[in-house]
Amino acid sequence: MNANPVAIVVFLILFLLVACLGFVATRWRKADLHSVHEWGLGGRSFGTIITWFLLGGDLYTAYTFVAVPAAMFATGAIGFFAVPYTILIYPILFLCFPRLWSVAKRHGYVTAADYVKGRFGSRTLALAIALTGIIAIVPYVALQLVGMQVVFAGLGIPSTFAGIPNLPVILAFAVLAAYTYSSGLRGTALTAVVKDLLIYITVLTAIIVIPSALGGYGKVFDSIDPKKLLLAGGSDTSLGATFSYATLALGSALALFLYPHSLTGILSSSSSKAIRKNAILLPAYSLALALLALLGYMALAAGIKAMPEYAAGFAGFGDNFSIPALFLHMFPGWFVGLAFAAIAVGALVPASIMAIASGNLFTRNIYKQFINPDCTDRQEGRAAKLASLSMQIGAVLFVLFFPTSAAIQLQLLGGVWICQTVPAVLVSLYTRWFHPTGVLAGWAAGIISGTAMAWQLSLKGSVYPLHLGDLTIPSYAAVLALVLNFVVAILVTLVMNAVSPNKTDETVPADYHS
Amino acid sequence: MDVDKPQESQGRKFHPVYLLLAVPFVALLWVPFYNRIEPSLFGxxxxxxxxxxxxxxxxxCILxxxxxEERTRQKDDGK
Incomplete structure (x- = not known):
C-alpha cells in the first residue's frame, strides 16, 4: 500500500500532542505520585465530567471501534449485540457500583480483590479474584496493539523499519509506557478527553458523509444480504440465534464493570453521585458505538473488499481492515489522519488504564499480601509502577510473538473468566449469606467449565450449543458457566454455613451508602 | 449471626421506582420482539x-x- 503523506503528518501531530498531554499531567492537581492512591487512582479526585471522559475512553476501546463494525461487516446482525450490551451495563452501574465505591472509599480499597478480602476475610479468594483480573487483561491490552497495527497499515507506514519488525507499534507503546509510569491515572484522564473529542468528531462526520455518498441509509440496508440483516429465530429444536444474542448481551454486560480497568475508572471518581450521574450520561457513547457499528454495513455497501488497493490490508488483518479501508476510500488524507489518530489514541487510553489497573492488583493483592507485607507507601507505589510497566512489555511481546488470533481467542476467554467474579464482587455487595469457600468453589467451577466450553469450540467463538434432550440452547459460555458457578456456590455455602460459618467481615452496612 | 441483618435497616426501603431499572433488560433481552425489518424508519x-x-x-429509565435517590439522600442529610 502507498504511504499517504498528508494523513501521516496529521496523524503524527495529533498523536504527539496527546502524548505530550500525558506527560504534562504530572503537574495537574499536583500530588505525591509515589503512592498507589495518587498514581493508580488519581487520588479519587475525578468529578462527573472527567469520569465521563475517563470511563468513556476506557470502555469503548480502539479495538471496539475496529472490531464491532468488522463483526457487522463479516457476520451481520449478531455483531450488533455490542449495542444492547453497552446499554444494559448502565442500570448495573447505577445500582451496584456506587455501593462498591462507598465501601472502597471508607476502607481505602484500590482493587476489587481488596474489597473481597475485606468482605470475606479470605486471602485465597482475594488472590483468585486478583489473578482472574490480571490474566484476563493481558490479551485485552494486546488487542489494543492490534488496533494500532491496523491503523498503521492503513496509513501505509511499513511495519518493519531499519530491519526491526513492528517498530512503529513498539515506539507508540514506549511513549505510552513512559507517560503511564510518570503520571499514572492523571495522564490517562487528560488524554482521554482529547481521545473522546477526536472520536466524536470522527463518528459524527462519518455517519453524515458516508451514507450520503452511498445514497442514504435505505440504500445501505438494501444492499445487505437479507440473511445477514436479521438473526435466525428459534425453532422446535433450537432456541436460535436470537437466544445467543440475548445471552451475549447479558453476559458481557455483567462482566464489563468487573474488568480491572473499568473498576479503576469507577473507583477514581470523587463521589458516588458522580458515578450515578454517569450511568445516565455515558449511554451517549453507546449511541456512538451503534452508529459506528453500522459503518460495517456501509463498508459492505461501498464494496471495498473488491477494491485491489485494499487487498493487502485485508490479507494482513482480515475483516478488521474494513473500517480503515472505508475511511481511506471515502475521505481526504487530512481527515483520514484525524480519524486514524482517534483510533490510535483510542488504543493508548484503555491500554494505559489496563496497565495501571493490573499494576494495582499485583501490588495490593500479591506483593503486599504475600511478598512484602510491611512495605511503605513509597515501595508500594514503586511496585505498582514496575508491575504496570512489565504488563505493557508483556503485551508488546505477546503481539510480536503470537498471531493476532491468539490475542482475540484469549480475550474471548478473558470475558468468560471475568464473568465468574460476579458472585464474589457484585452479589456480595447485597448479601453476606455466601461463604468464602462456597464462592471460591463456584469461581473454580465457573472458570473450569467456561474454559472447557471455549476449548470445545476451538476458541473460535463464545456461543456454546447446550443440548437438553432434543432442544439446543445456544448460549454465551460465560453465562452457562456463571449458572454453574452459582449452583456450586449455593450448595457449598449451605454446607459450610452449617459446619463453620464465616464471621469475618470488616465492613458494616453503613459503609455502603455514602 | 447479627452480621446477616439486611441492609434495609438503613431506612432505605424498596421503592417501586427501582423497577424502571429492569425495563431495559426486558426490552432488549426479548430479542424475538424486535428481530424484524418493519416498521422501518428512514430506511x-x-x-x-x-x-x-x-x-x-x-x-x-435511570433518570x-x-x-x-437524590431526594431521599437530601432527606437523610436533613435528619
Missing part, C-alpha cells in the same frame, strides 16, 4: 433503530431513579 430496519433508540430510553 433503517426496526431491529437496528429500536436498539439505537434504547441508548436514549435506557438513560431515561427518575436518580432523582428519587
Amino acid at each position: 433503517i430496519p426496526f431491529f437496528y433503530w429500536f436498539q439505537m433508540a434504547w441508548t436514549l430510553l435506557g438513560a431515561l 427518575p431513579v436518580y432523582l428519587h
